[in-house]
Amino acid sequence: MITLVRRATALCVLGAALTACGTAETPQAPRPAPSAPSAPSSPSATASKPAPSGPPTLAPGPAGLTPVFEHGPRTDAAKDGKLVALTFDADMTADQGPRAAAGERFDNPALIATLRKLKVPATVFMTGRWAEEYPDEARSIGRDPQFEIANHSYSHYAYTEDCYGLPTVSKDDMRADLERAYTAFEKAGVADPMPYFRFPGGCYDDAVRKELSATGVTAVQWDVVSGDAFATDADAVTRQVLDGVRPGSVVVMHCTRSAAPVTEQVVRAVVPELRRQGYRFAKVSELIGAADGHG
Template sequence: MDRKYLIGISLIAILTLVVVENPLSDQYVTGLKQESLEVNGVSEPYDLTRKIKEEAKLREVPAQDAVIDTVWKATPGYNGLKVDVEASLQNMKKQKSFDEDKLIYKQIPPETHLPDLPASPVYRGNPDKPMVSLIINVAWGNEYIPDMLATLKKHQVYATFFLEGRWVKNNPDLAKMIVDAGHEVGNHSYSHPDMKSLESAKVREELKKTNEIIEVTTGDKVKWFAPPSGSYREEVINIADEMHMRTIMWSVDTIDWQKPQPSVLIERVMRKMHKGAIVLMHPTASTANSLNMLILQIKEKNLRLGTISSLVKEERIVEDVDNSSEQGNSNKKQ
Protein backbone atom coordinates (compact mmCIF):
# COMPACT_ATOMS: atom_id res chain seq x y z
CA MET A 1 0.00 0.00 0.00
CA ASP A 2 2.82 2.35 0.93
CA ARG A 3 4.67 1.38 -2.20
CA LYS A 4 1.66 2.28 -4.44
CA TYR A 5 1.27 5.55 -2.60
CA LEU A 6 4.91 6.50 -3.19
CA ILE A 7 4.67 5.58 -6.87
CA GLY A 8 1.55 7.77 -7.24
CA ILE A 9 3.22 10.73 -5.55
CA SER A 10 6.22 10.38 -7.84
CA LEU A 11 4.07 10.34 -11.00
CA ILE A 12 2.19 13.49 -9.91
CA ALA A 13 5.46 15.27 -9.26
CA ILE A 14 6.83 14.30 -12.68
CA LEU A 15 3.66 15.41 -14.50
CA THR A 16 3.63 18.69 -12.62
CA LEU A 17 7.22 19.37 -13.59
CA VAL A 18 6.50 18.60 -17.25
CA VAL A 19 3.45 20.87 -17.33
CA VAL A 20 5.23 23.79 -15.63
CA GLU A 21 8.25 23.62 -17.93
CA ASN A 22 6.17 23.09 -21.08
CA PRO A 23 5.95 26.33 -23.15
CA LEU A 24 2.53 25.30 -24.43
CA SER A 25 1.20 25.26 -20.91
CA ASP A 26 2.55 28.82 -20.44
CA GLN A 27 0.49 29.98 -23.43
CA TYR A 28 -2.58 28.26 -22.03
CA VAL A 29 -2.21 29.98 -18.65
CA THR A 30 -1.63 33.35 -20.35
CA GLY A 31 -4.79 32.86 -22.41
CA LEU A 32 -6.78 32.15 -19.27
CA LYS A 33 -5.49 35.37 -17.73
CA GLN A 34 -6.48 37.39 -20.82
CA GLU A 35 -9.96 35.89 -20.83
CA SER A 36 -10.26 36.73 -17.16
CA LEU A 37 -9.33 40.35 -17.89
CA GLU A 38 -11.89 40.58 -20.70
CA VAL A 39 -14.62 39.22 -18.45
CA ASN A 40 -13.94 42.02 -15.96
CA GLY A 41 -13.87 44.85 -18.55
CA VAL A 42 -16.17 46.24 -21.25
CA SER A 43 -14.13 44.54 -23.97
CA GLU A 44 -16.00 41.28 -23.23
CA PRO A 45 -19.08 41.20 -25.55
CA TYR A 46 -21.57 40.75 -22.71
CA ASP A 47 -20.29 43.79 -20.81
CA LEU A 48 -20.03 45.83 -24.01
CA THR A 49 -23.65 45.05 -24.80
CA ARG A 50 -24.65 46.01 -21.27
CA LYS A 51 -22.79 49.34 -21.56
CA ILE A 52 -24.48 50.11 -24.89
CA LYS A 53 -27.89 49.31 -23.41
CA GLU A 54 -27.21 51.62 -20.47
CA GLU A 55 -26.26 54.45 -22.84
CA ALA A 56 -29.27 53.70 -25.03
CA LYS A 57 -31.62 54.43 -22.12
CA LEU A 58 -29.95 57.80 -21.51
CA ARG A 59 -29.98 58.83 -25.17
CA GLU A 60 -33.49 57.80 -26.19
CA VAL A 61 -35.69 60.62 -27.48
CA PRO A 62 -39.44 59.88 -27.68
CA ALA A 63 -41.34 60.48 -30.91
CA GLN A 64 -43.81 63.37 -31.00
CA ASP A 65 -47.29 62.78 -32.41
CA ALA A 66 -48.88 65.24 -34.81
CA VAL A 67 -51.45 67.26 -32.86
CA ILE A 68 -54.01 70.03 -33.19
CA ASP A 69 -52.55 72.81 -31.05
CA THR A 70 -54.93 75.35 -29.54
CA VAL A 71 -52.84 78.22 -30.94
CA TRP A 72 -50.76 76.78 -33.80
CA LYS A 73 -53.46 74.45 -35.15
CA ALA A 74 -52.15 71.42 -37.10
CA THR A 75 -48.62 70.69 -35.87
CA PRO A 76 -46.55 67.97 -37.62
CA GLY A 77 -45.13 65.07 -35.66
CA TYR A 78 -41.42 64.38 -35.26
CA ASN A 79 -39.50 61.13 -35.20
CA GLY A 80 -37.92 59.95 -31.98
CA LEU A 81 -34.43 58.48 -31.68
CA LYS A 82 -33.29 55.16 -30.27
CA VAL A 83 -29.87 53.51 -30.15
CA ASP A 84 -29.73 50.37 -32.28
CA VAL A 85 -27.99 48.12 -29.75
CA GLU A 86 -27.12 45.27 -32.13
CA ALA A 87 -25.80 47.56 -34.88
CA SER A 88 -23.79 49.56 -32.32
CA LEU A 89 -22.31 46.35 -30.89
CA GLN A 90 -21.20 45.23 -34.34
CA ASN A 91 -19.69 48.68 -34.92
CA MET A 92 -17.59 48.39 -31.74
CA LYS A 93 -16.69 44.69 -31.78
CA LYS A 94 -13.44 45.16 -33.65
CA GLN A 95 -11.98 47.55 -31.07
CA LYS A 96 -13.70 45.64 -28.22
CA SER A 97 -14.37 48.81 -26.25
CA PHE A 98 -17.18 51.32 -25.89
CA ASP A 99 -17.05 54.39 -28.13
CA GLU A 100 -20.00 56.81 -28.14
CA ASP A 101 -19.04 58.00 -31.62
CA LYS A 102 -19.76 54.50 -32.91
CA LEU A 103 -23.30 54.36 -31.58
CA ILE A 104 -25.83 53.70 -34.34
CA TYR A 105 -29.21 55.41 -34.08
CA LYS A 106 -32.53 54.56 -35.64
CA GLN A 107 -35.50 56.90 -35.99
CA ILE A 108 -38.78 55.94 -34.36
CA PRO A 109 -41.90 57.31 -36.09
CA PRO A 110 -44.81 58.74 -34.09
CA GLU A 111 -48.16 56.99 -33.92
CA THR A 112 -50.18 59.96 -35.20
CA HIS A 113 -49.17 61.67 -38.46
CA LEU A 114 -50.16 64.98 -40.04
CA PRO A 115 -52.50 63.32 -42.59
CA ASP A 116 -54.29 61.63 -39.67
CA LEU A 117 -55.38 65.00 -38.29
CA PRO A 118 -58.70 66.63 -39.22
CA ALA A 119 -58.73 69.60 -41.57
CA SER A 120 -56.78 72.39 -39.89
CA PRO A 121 -54.23 74.95 -41.16
CA VAL A 122 -50.48 74.64 -40.54
CA TYR A 123 -48.84 77.77 -39.14
CA ARG A 124 -45.43 76.23 -38.41
CA GLY A 125 -43.46 73.01 -38.54
CA ASN A 126 -42.64 70.94 -35.48
CA PRO A 127 -41.12 73.36 -32.92
CA ASP A 128 -38.20 70.99 -32.26
CA LYS A 129 -37.19 70.58 -35.91
CA PRO A 130 -34.26 72.92 -36.77
CA MET A 131 -35.67 73.87 -40.16
CA VAL A 132 -37.33 76.94 -41.68
CA SER A 133 -39.49 77.20 -44.79
CA LEU A 134 -39.74 80.26 -47.04
CA ILE A 135 -43.15 80.59 -48.70
CA ILE A 136 -43.45 83.05 -51.59
CA ASN A 137 -46.95 84.09 -52.65
CA VAL A 138 -46.99 85.09 -56.32
CA ALA A 139 -49.69 87.12 -58.02
CA TRP A 140 -47.45 89.95 -59.27
CA GLY A 141 -43.81 91.07 -59.02
CA ASN A 142 -42.54 89.24 -62.12
CA GLU A 143 -39.51 91.51 -62.39
CA TYR A 144 -38.10 90.27 -59.07
CA ILE A 145 -38.58 86.54 -59.52
CA PRO A 146 -35.43 85.82 -61.61
CA ASP A 147 -33.18 87.56 -59.05
CA MET A 148 -34.83 85.69 -56.18
CA LEU A 149 -34.42 82.38 -57.99
CA ALA A 150 -30.75 83.18 -58.59
CA THR A 151 -30.19 83.91 -54.89
CA LEU A 152 -31.97 80.72 -53.83
CA LYS A 153 -29.87 78.72 -56.30
CA LYS A 154 -26.65 80.33 -55.02
CA HIS A 155 -27.40 79.06 -51.51
CA GLN A 156 -28.96 75.76 -52.67
CA VAL A 157 -32.17 76.66 -50.89
CA TYR A 158 -35.56 75.38 -52.04
CA ALA A 159 -38.75 77.29 -51.27
CA THR A 160 -42.48 76.81 -51.78
CA PHE A 161 -44.07 79.25 -54.23
CA PHE A 162 -47.83 79.66 -53.92
CA LEU A 163 -49.06 80.67 -57.36
CA GLU A 164 -52.23 82.47 -58.30
CA GLY A 165 -53.94 80.55 -61.11
CA ARG A 166 -54.58 83.63 -63.23
CA TRP A 167 -50.89 84.56 -62.90
CA VAL A 168 -49.82 81.09 -64.07
CA LYS A 169 -52.10 81.39 -67.11
CA ASN A 170 -50.51 84.72 -68.03
CA ASN A 171 -46.92 83.77 -67.12
CA PRO A 172 -46.43 80.08 -67.95
CA ASP A 173 -42.70 80.50 -68.63
CA LEU A 174 -42.04 81.98 -65.19
CA ALA A 175 -44.13 79.25 -63.55
CA LYS A 176 -42.10 76.57 -65.34
CA MET A 177 -38.87 78.38 -64.44
CA ILE A 178 -39.78 78.12 -60.74
CA VAL A 179 -40.50 74.39 -60.97
CA ASP A 180 -37.49 73.68 -63.18
CA ALA A 181 -35.30 75.29 -60.51
CA GLY A 182 -36.46 72.58 -58.08
CA HIS A 183 -38.94 74.58 -56.05
CA GLU A 184 -42.31 73.42 -54.81
CA VAL A 185 -45.52 75.10 -55.95
CA GLY A 186 -48.87 75.46 -54.22
CA ASN A 187 -52.35 76.90 -54.80
CA HIS A 188 -52.93 80.61 -54.05
CA SER A 189 -56.47 80.77 -55.51
CA TYR A 190 -57.24 81.72 -59.09
CA SER A 191 -58.13 85.42 -58.85
CA HIS A 192 -57.00 86.41 -55.34
CA PRO A 193 -60.47 86.88 -53.76
CA ASP A 194 -61.29 87.12 -50.06
CA MET A 195 -61.88 83.42 -49.45
CA LYS A 196 -63.46 84.08 -46.06
CA SER A 197 -66.53 85.74 -47.62
CA LEU A 198 -66.61 83.83 -50.92
CA GLU A 199 -69.57 81.48 -51.43
CA SER A 200 -68.79 77.77 -51.30
CA ALA A 201 -69.24 77.05 -55.01
CA LYS A 202 -66.86 79.88 -55.88
CA VAL A 203 -64.28 78.60 -53.38
CA ARG A 204 -64.31 75.20 -55.10
CA GLU A 205 -64.05 76.82 -58.51
CA GLU A 206 -61.08 79.00 -57.47
CA LEU A 207 -59.16 76.03 -56.07
CA LYS A 208 -60.03 73.62 -58.88
CA LYS A 209 -59.10 76.02 -61.70
CA THR A 210 -55.79 76.86 -60.04
CA ASN A 211 -54.83 73.23 -59.50
CA GLU A 212 -55.63 72.43 -63.11
CA ILE A 213 -53.66 75.33 -64.61
CA ILE A 214 -50.63 74.64 -62.40
CA GLU A 215 -50.60 70.94 -63.26
CA VAL A 216 -51.07 71.53 -66.99
CA THR A 217 -48.37 74.22 -67.07
CA THR A 218 -45.72 72.73 -64.78
CA GLY A 219 -46.58 69.04 -64.52
CA ASP A 220 -46.67 69.29 -60.72
CA LYS A 221 -49.64 68.09 -58.68
CA VAL A 222 -50.57 70.55 -55.92
CA LYS A 223 -50.98 69.49 -52.28
CA TRP A 224 -50.74 72.82 -50.41
CA PHE A 225 -53.09 75.82 -50.37
CA ALA A 226 -52.33 79.34 -49.11
CA PRO A 227 -55.39 81.63 -48.92
CA PRO A 228 -54.87 85.16 -50.25
CA SER A 229 -54.08 87.60 -47.42
CA GLY A 230 -54.43 84.68 -45.01
CA SER A 231 -58.22 85.15 -45.04
CA TYR A 232 -60.36 82.03 -44.58
CA ARG A 233 -63.23 80.48 -42.71
CA GLU A 234 -63.45 76.89 -41.50
CA GLU A 235 -65.45 75.78 -44.54
CA VAL A 236 -62.64 76.95 -46.85
CA ILE A 237 -60.17 74.76 -44.94
CA ASN A 238 -62.55 71.81 -45.23
CA ILE A 239 -63.06 72.31 -48.97
CA ALA A 240 -59.29 72.43 -49.54
CA ASP A 241 -58.95 69.26 -47.45
CA GLU A 242 -61.60 67.51 -49.57
CA MET A 243 -59.45 68.39 -52.58
CA HIS A 244 -56.44 66.76 -50.85
CA MET A 245 -54.76 70.03 -49.93
CA ARG A 246 -53.59 71.10 -46.47
CA THR A 247 -53.89 74.86 -45.82
CA ILE A 248 -50.61 76.64 -45.09
CA MET A 249 -50.32 79.87 -43.10
CA TRP A 250 -47.19 81.42 -41.54
CA SER A 251 -45.51 82.19 -38.21
CA VAL A 252 -43.15 84.96 -39.42
CA ASP A 253 -44.23 87.76 -41.78
CA THR A 254 -41.80 89.93 -43.76
CA ILE A 255 -44.58 92.49 -44.38
CA ASP A 256 -42.61 93.15 -47.56
CA TRP A 257 -45.62 94.72 -49.30
CA GLN A 258 -44.92 97.82 -47.17
CA LYS A 259 -41.61 98.17 -49.05
CA PRO A 260 -39.33 98.23 -45.99
CA GLN A 261 -35.59 98.79 -46.28
CA PRO A 262 -33.65 95.47 -46.35
CA SER A 263 -32.20 96.10 -42.90
CA VAL A 264 -35.71 96.60 -41.47
CA LEU A 265 -37.06 93.47 -43.15
CA ILE A 266 -34.13 91.32 -41.98
CA GLU A 267 -34.34 92.57 -38.39
CA ARG A 268 -38.10 92.00 -38.36
CA VAL A 269 -37.73 88.40 -39.54
CA MET A 270 -34.72 87.43 -37.44
CA ARG A 271 -36.26 88.85 -34.26
CA LYS A 272 -39.07 86.31 -34.59
CA MET A 273 -37.07 83.45 -36.07
CA HIS A 274 -37.61 80.02 -34.48
CA LYS A 275 -37.38 76.31 -35.21
CA GLY A 276 -40.16 75.23 -37.55
CA ALA A 277 -40.79 78.79 -38.78
CA ILE A 278 -42.80 79.44 -41.94
CA VAL A 279 -41.71 82.81 -43.35
CA LEU A 280 -44.16 84.66 -45.61
CA MET A 281 -42.78 86.75 -48.46
CA HIS A 282 -43.65 88.04 -51.92
CA PRO A 283 -41.63 88.94 -55.03
CA THR A 284 -40.84 92.54 -54.08
CA ALA A 285 -37.77 94.74 -54.28
CA SER A 286 -37.45 94.61 -50.48
CA THR A 287 -37.41 90.81 -50.40
CA ALA A 288 -35.20 90.44 -53.46
CA ASN A 289 -32.62 92.78 -51.90
CA SER A 290 -32.85 91.14 -48.46
CA LEU A 291 -32.91 87.47 -49.46
CA ASN A 292 -29.16 86.84 -49.60
CA MET A 293 -28.44 88.23 -46.12
CA LEU A 294 -31.62 86.69 -44.71
CA ILE A 295 -30.56 83.20 -45.80
CA LEU A 296 -27.08 83.69 -44.36
CA GLN A 297 -28.43 84.80 -40.98
CA ILE A 298 -30.92 81.94 -40.80
CA LYS A 299 -28.13 79.45 -41.53
CA GLU A 300 -25.94 81.07 -38.87
CA LYS A 301 -28.60 80.00 -36.37
CA ASN A 302 -27.99 76.38 -37.46
CA LEU A 303 -31.39 76.24 -39.10
CA ARG A 304 -31.82 74.43 -42.39
CA LEU A 305 -34.08 75.86 -45.09
CA GLY A 306 -36.48 73.71 -47.07
CA THR A 307 -39.86 73.43 -48.75
CA ILE A 308 -43.11 73.01 -46.86
CA SER A 309 -43.03 69.31 -47.72
CA SER A 310 -39.55 69.05 -46.17
CA LEU A 311 -40.59 71.05 -43.11
CA VAL A 312 -43.58 68.89 -42.22
CA LYS A 313 -41.77 65.58 -42.74
CA GLU A 314 -41.30 63.62 -39.52
CA GLU A 315 -37.73 62.53 -40.27
CA ARG A 316 -35.09 64.19 -38.15
CA ILE A 317 -32.48 66.04 -40.20
CA VAL A 318 -28.85 64.85 -40.10
CA GLU A 319 -27.54 67.55 -37.76
CA ASP A 320 -30.38 66.79 -35.35
CA VAL A 321 -29.41 63.11 -35.23
CA ASP A 322 -25.76 64.02 -34.63
CA ASN A 323 -26.77 66.11 -31.61
CA SER A 324 -29.00 63.41 -30.16
CA SER A 325 -26.88 62.85 -27.04
CA GLU A 326 -27.62 66.41 -25.92
CA GLN A 327 -31.31 65.90 -26.57
CA GLY A 328 -31.36 62.65 -24.61
CA ASN A 329 -29.84 64.27 -21.68
CA SER A 330 -32.69 66.58 -29.03
CA ASN A 331 -33.59 70.31 -49.86
CA LYS A 332 -34.64 69.80 -52.26
CA LYS A 333 -38.30 69.61 -53.23
CA GLN A 334 -39.92 66.41 -51.94
Protein backbone atom coordinates in the same frame (compact mmCIF):
# COMPACT_ATOMS: atom_id res chain seq x y z
CA MET B 1 -64.34 64.89 -54.58
CA ILE B 2 -61.87 66.96 -56.50
CA THR B 3 -58.65 65.10 -57.22
CA LEU B 4 -55.40 67.06 -57.12
CA VAL B 5 -53.56 65.57 -60.09
CA ARG B 6 -49.94 64.57 -59.62
CA ARG B 7 -48.35 62.78 -62.46
CA ALA B 8 -46.62 60.33 -60.14
CA THR B 9 -49.68 59.40 -58.28
CA ALA B 10 -52.14 86.75 -46.11
CA LEU B 11 -48.79 87.64 -43.33
CA CYS B 12 -49.68 87.58 -47.01
CA VAL B 13 -51.02 90.72 -45.45
CA LEU B 14 -51.08 92.88 -48.49
CA GLY B 15 -53.90 94.77 -46.84
CA ALA B 16 -56.48 96.76 -48.61
CA ALA B 17 -53.90 97.65 -51.22
CA LEU B 18 -54.15 94.20 -52.80
CA THR B 19 -57.78 94.34 -53.83
CA ALA B 20 -57.75 91.39 -56.18
CA CYS B 21 -60.33 91.59 -58.95
CA GLY B 22 -60.27 88.17 -60.63
CA THR B 23 -63.25 86.01 -61.29
CA ALA B 24 -63.72 82.51 -59.95
CA GLU B 25 -64.91 80.49 -62.89
CA THR B 26 -65.56 76.81 -63.17
CA PRO B 27 -62.41 75.11 -64.48
CA GLN B 28 -62.63 74.01 -68.08
CA ALA B 29 -61.06 70.63 -67.43
CA PRO B 30 -62.31 69.24 -64.09
CA ARG B 31 -60.24 66.56 -62.44
CA PRO B 32 -61.70 63.04 -62.48
CA ALA B 33 -63.43 61.84 -59.35
CA PRO B 34 -61.53 59.32 -57.20
CA SER B 35 -64.01 56.62 -58.14
CA ALA B 36 -63.15 56.88 -61.82
CA PRO B 37 -60.98 53.93 -62.86
CA SER B 38 -58.38 56.13 -64.52
CA ALA B 39 -58.08 58.66 -61.70
CA PRO B 40 -54.76 58.88 -59.88
CA SER B 41 -54.62 58.69 -56.11
CA SER B 42 -55.56 61.86 -54.21
CA PRO B 43 -54.01 63.05 -50.93
CA SER B 44 -55.30 60.96 -48.07
CA ALA B 45 -58.38 62.34 -46.38
CA THR B 46 -58.22 59.89 -43.48
CA ALA B 47 -54.57 59.25 -42.64
CA SER B 48 -51.79 61.47 -41.40
CA LYS B 49 -49.33 60.00 -43.91
CA PRO B 50 -49.91 59.71 -47.65
CA ALA B 51 -49.15 56.81 -49.93
CA PRO B 52 -45.39 56.32 -50.40
CA SER B 53 -45.45 58.00 -53.82
CA GLY B 54 -47.26 61.12 -52.59
CA PRO B 55 -46.15 64.19 -50.68
CA PRO B 56 -46.79 64.41 -46.93
CA THR B 57 -50.13 65.88 -45.84
CA LEU B 58 -51.83 66.39 -42.50
CA ALA B 59 -54.73 64.46 -41.10
CA PRO B 60 -58.08 66.26 -41.32
CA GLY B 61 -59.09 68.44 -38.42
CA PRO B 62 -62.14 67.89 -36.18
CA ALA B 63 -65.25 66.89 -38.13
CA GLY B 64 -63.06 66.28 -41.17
CA LEU B 65 -62.16 69.95 -41.68
CA THR B 66 -59.27 70.86 -43.97
CA PRO B 67 -56.12 70.69 -41.82
CA VAL B 68 -54.10 73.86 -41.27
CA PHE B 69 -50.31 73.80 -40.94
CA GLU B 70 -48.55 76.80 -39.35
CA HIS B 71 -45.08 75.59 -38.39
CA GLY B 72 -42.96 72.48 -38.03
CA PRO B 73 -41.55 70.85 -34.89
CA ARG B 74 -39.86 73.23 -32.47
CA THR B 75 -36.74 71.13 -32.28
CA ASP B 76 -33.07 71.43 -33.05
CA ALA B 77 -32.43 67.70 -32.90
CA ALA B 78 -29.15 66.77 -34.57
CA LYS B 79 -30.81 64.52 -37.15
CA ASP B 80 -32.85 67.39 -38.59
CA GLY B 81 -31.07 70.50 -37.43
CA LYS B 82 -33.07 73.66 -36.88
CA LEU B 83 -35.39 73.74 -39.89
CA VAL B 84 -36.94 76.86 -41.37
CA ALA B 85 -39.04 77.20 -44.53
CA LEU B 86 -38.98 80.32 -46.67
CA THR B 87 -42.22 80.59 -48.64
CA PHE B 88 -43.03 83.08 -51.39
CA ASP B 89 -46.49 84.09 -52.57
CA ALA B 90 -46.59 84.68 -56.33
CA ASP B 91 -49.63 86.93 -56.41
CA MET B 92 -51.49 88.08 -59.47
CA THR B 93 -55.19 88.60 -59.93
CA ALA B 94 -57.45 88.20 -62.91
CA ASP B 95 -57.84 91.96 -63.41
CA GLN B 96 -54.12 92.72 -63.51
CA GLY B 97 -53.46 91.63 -67.08
CA PRO B 98 -53.67 95.20 -68.42
CA ARG B 99 -51.20 96.34 -65.77
CA ALA B 100 -48.79 93.58 -66.76
CA ALA B 101 -49.23 94.51 -70.42
CA ALA B 102 -48.36 98.10 -69.51
CA GLY B 103 -45.07 96.97 -67.97
CA GLU B 104 -45.81 96.24 -64.31
CA ARG B 105 -43.91 93.15 -63.18
CA PHE B 106 -45.60 90.66 -60.91
CA ASP B 107 -42.72 88.19 -61.21
CA ASN B 108 -39.25 88.45 -59.64
CA PRO B 109 -36.60 86.54 -61.63
CA ALA B 110 -33.77 88.07 -59.56
CA LEU B 111 -35.26 86.58 -56.39
CA ILE B 112 -35.48 83.10 -57.90
CA ALA B 113 -31.92 83.45 -59.24
CA THR B 114 -30.67 84.42 -55.78
CA LEU B 115 -32.39 81.45 -54.14
CA ARG B 116 -30.73 79.20 -56.71
CA LYS B 117 -27.33 80.79 -56.21
CA LEU B 118 -27.59 80.45 -52.43
CA LYS B 119 -28.96 76.90 -52.77
CA VAL B 120 -32.02 77.66 -50.66
CA PRO B 121 -34.96 75.25 -51.04
CA ALA B 122 -38.26 77.12 -51.07
CA THR B 123 -41.98 76.74 -51.59
CA VAL B 124 -43.77 79.12 -53.96
CA PHE B 125 -47.49 79.60 -53.39
CA MET B 126 -48.66 80.60 -56.84
CA THR B 127 -51.94 81.94 -58.13
CA GLY B 128 -53.25 80.44 -61.33
CA ARG B 129 -53.32 83.88 -62.93
CA TRP B 130 -49.58 84.30 -62.23
CA ALA B 131 -48.89 80.98 -63.94
CA GLU B 132 -50.89 82.11 -66.96
CA GLU B 133 -48.97 85.39 -67.19
CA TYR B 134 -45.53 83.84 -66.67
CA PRO B 135 -45.80 80.22 -67.90
CA ASP B 136 -42.10 79.87 -68.69
CA GLU B 137 -41.12 81.00 -65.21
CA ALA B 138 -43.79 78.85 -63.58
CA ARG B 139 -42.56 75.82 -65.52
CA SER B 140 -38.91 76.55 -64.67
CA ILE B 141 -39.65 76.87 -60.96
CA GLY B 142 -41.91 73.83 -60.95
CA ARG B 143 -39.37 71.60 -62.66
CA ASP B 144 -36.47 72.65 -60.44
CA PRO B 145 -36.06 70.14 -57.57
CA GLN B 146 -34.86 72.99 -55.36
CA PHE B 147 -38.41 74.38 -55.35
CA GLU B 148 -41.99 73.23 -55.04
CA ILE B 149 -45.12 74.98 -56.25
CA ALA B 150 -48.27 75.06 -54.16
CA ASN B 151 -51.71 76.58 -54.68
CA HIS B 152 -52.60 80.17 -53.74
CA SER B 153 -55.98 80.16 -55.55
CA TYR B 154 -56.63 81.21 -59.11
CA SER B 155 -57.99 84.71 -58.60
CA HIS B 156 -56.58 85.82 -55.22
CA TYR B 157 -60.12 86.57 -54.13
CA ALA B 158 -60.62 86.06 -50.40
CA TYR B 159 -62.49 83.02 -49.16
CA THR B 160 -64.04 84.96 -46.27
CA GLU B 161 -65.63 88.38 -45.86
CA ASP B 162 -63.67 91.36 -44.50
CA CYS B 163 -60.25 90.11 -45.57
CA TYR B 164 -58.14 93.25 -45.95
CA GLY B 165 -60.43 94.69 -48.59
CA LEU B 166 -60.15 91.75 -50.97
CA PRO B 167 -63.18 90.83 -53.07
CA THR B 168 -64.55 87.44 -52.17
CA VAL B 169 -65.17 84.10 -53.81
CA SER B 170 -68.66 82.75 -53.19
CA LYS B 171 -68.96 79.53 -51.25
CA ASP B 172 -70.17 77.72 -54.35
CA ASP B 173 -67.09 78.80 -56.31
CA MET B 174 -64.33 78.13 -53.77
CA ARG B 175 -63.48 74.62 -54.89
CA ALA B 176 -63.66 75.64 -58.54
CA ASP B 177 -61.31 78.58 -57.91
CA LEU B 178 -58.78 76.33 -56.17
CA GLU B 179 -59.04 73.71 -58.90
CA ARG B 180 -58.73 76.29 -61.66
CA ALA B 181 -55.29 77.18 -60.31
CA TYR B 182 -54.15 73.57 -60.68
CA THR B 183 -55.47 73.59 -64.23
CA ALA B 184 -53.40 76.72 -64.94
CA PHE B 185 -50.30 75.04 -63.51
CA GLU B 186 -50.86 72.02 -65.72
CA LYS B 187 -51.26 74.17 -68.83
CA ALA B 188 -48.03 76.02 -67.98
CA GLY B 189 -46.18 72.71 -67.77
CA VAL B 190 -45.62 72.70 -64.02
CA ALA B 191 -44.53 69.26 -62.91
CA ASP B 192 -46.21 67.87 -59.80
CA PRO B 193 -47.66 70.88 -57.94
CA MET B 194 -48.10 70.13 -54.27
CA PRO B 195 -51.42 69.44 -52.50
CA TYR B 196 -50.92 72.52 -50.30
CA PHE B 197 -53.12 75.62 -50.31
CA ARG B 198 -52.58 79.10 -48.91
CA PHE B 199 -55.70 81.20 -48.40
CA PRO B 200 -55.61 84.59 -50.13
CA GLY B 201 -54.97 87.16 -47.42
CA GLY B 202 -54.48 84.27 -45.00
CA CYS B 203 -58.19 84.50 -44.14
CA TYR B 204 -60.26 81.42 -43.38
CA ASP B 205 -62.84 80.02 -40.98
CA ASP B 206 -64.36 76.63 -40.24
CA ALA B 207 -67.00 77.04 -42.94
CA VAL B 208 -64.24 77.46 -45.55
CA ARG B 209 -62.31 74.52 -44.13
CA LYS B 210 -65.43 72.39 -44.44
CA GLU B 211 -66.06 73.52 -48.02
CA LEU B 212 -62.52 72.59 -49.10
CA SER B 213 -62.27 69.36 -47.15
CA ALA B 214 -63.16 67.20 -50.16
CA THR B 215 -60.18 68.55 -52.13
CA GLY B 216 -57.65 66.78 -49.90
CA VAL B 217 -55.38 69.81 -49.59
CA THR B 218 -53.45 70.79 -46.49
CA ALA B 219 -53.78 74.52 -45.84
CA VAL B 220 -50.47 76.19 -45.09
CA GLN B 221 -50.24 79.37 -43.05
CA TRP B 222 -47.11 80.73 -41.33
CA ASP B 223 -45.73 81.85 -37.98
CA VAL B 224 -43.35 84.57 -39.24
CA VAL B 225 -44.65 87.57 -41.19
CA SER B 226 -41.76 89.15 -43.08
CA GLY B 227 -43.52 92.43 -43.72
CA ASP B 228 -42.03 92.62 -47.22
CA ALA B 229 -45.31 93.57 -48.91
CA PHE B 230 -44.92 97.14 -50.17
CA ALA B 231 -41.86 97.60 -47.94
CA THR B 232 -39.01 99.84 -49.06
CA ASP B 233 -36.67 99.30 -46.10
CA ALA B 234 -34.89 95.99 -46.63
CA ASP B 235 -33.08 96.25 -43.29
CA ALA B 236 -36.35 96.55 -41.37
CA VAL B 237 -37.79 93.49 -43.12
CA THR B 238 -34.59 91.56 -42.47
CA ARG B 239 -34.76 92.38 -38.75
CA GLN B 240 -38.40 91.33 -38.59
CA VAL B 241 -37.62 87.95 -40.13
CA LEU B 242 -34.58 87.28 -37.98
CA ASP B 243 -36.41 88.32 -34.80
CA GLY B 244 -39.32 86.00 -35.57
CA VAL B 245 -37.68 82.78 -36.74
CA ARG B 246 -37.69 79.78 -34.42
CA PRO B 247 -37.01 76.11 -35.20
CA GLY B 248 -39.76 74.88 -37.51
CA SER B 249 -40.81 78.36 -38.64
CA VAL B 250 -42.66 79.07 -41.88
CA VAL B 251 -41.80 82.55 -43.17
CA VAL B 252 -44.18 84.29 -45.57
CA MET B 253 -42.67 86.54 -48.24
CA HIS B 254 -43.61 87.50 -51.79
CA CYS B 255 -42.41 86.79 -55.31
CA THR B 256 -44.01 89.86 -56.88
CA ARG B 257 -41.53 92.55 -57.85
CA SER B 258 -43.98 95.45 -58.02
CA ALA B 259 -45.59 94.67 -54.65
CA ALA B 260 -42.49 93.51 -52.76
CA PRO B 261 -39.44 95.27 -54.26
CA VAL B 262 -36.93 94.56 -51.47
CA THR B 263 -37.49 90.82 -51.00
CA GLU B 264 -34.43 89.72 -52.96
CA GLN B 265 -32.23 91.99 -50.82
CA VAL B 266 -33.81 90.55 -47.68
CA VAL B 267 -33.07 86.99 -48.78
CA ARG B 268 -29.42 87.85 -49.41
CA ALA B 269 -29.17 89.14 -45.83
CA VAL B 270 -31.34 86.60 -44.03
CA VAL B 271 -29.94 83.39 -45.49
CA PRO B 272 -26.30 83.65 -44.35
CA GLU B 273 -27.33 84.89 -40.91
CA LEU B 274 -29.76 82.05 -40.29
CA ARG B 275 -27.16 79.57 -41.49
CA ARG B 276 -24.68 81.12 -39.07
CA GLN B 277 -27.25 80.48 -36.32
CA GLY B 278 -27.42 76.80 -37.28
CA TYR B 279 -30.61 76.78 -39.32
CA ARG B 280 -31.15 74.58 -42.35
CA PHE B 281 -33.60 75.64 -45.05
CA ALA B 282 -36.39 73.27 -46.03
CA LYS B 283 -39.40 73.18 -48.27
CA VAL B 284 -42.83 73.08 -46.67
CA SER B 285 -43.19 69.43 -47.59
CA GLU B 286 -40.18 68.58 -45.44
CA LEU B 287 -41.60 70.46 -42.47
CA ILE B 288 -44.97 68.75 -42.87
CA GLY B 289 -43.22 65.39 -43.10
CA ALA B 290 -41.27 66.18 -39.93
CA ALA B 291 -44.52 67.11 -38.19
CA ASP B 292 -45.67 63.48 -38.52
CA GLY B 293 -49.31 64.33 -39.09
CA HIS B 294 -49.62 67.24 -36.65
CA GLY B 295 -50.02 70.92 -37.61
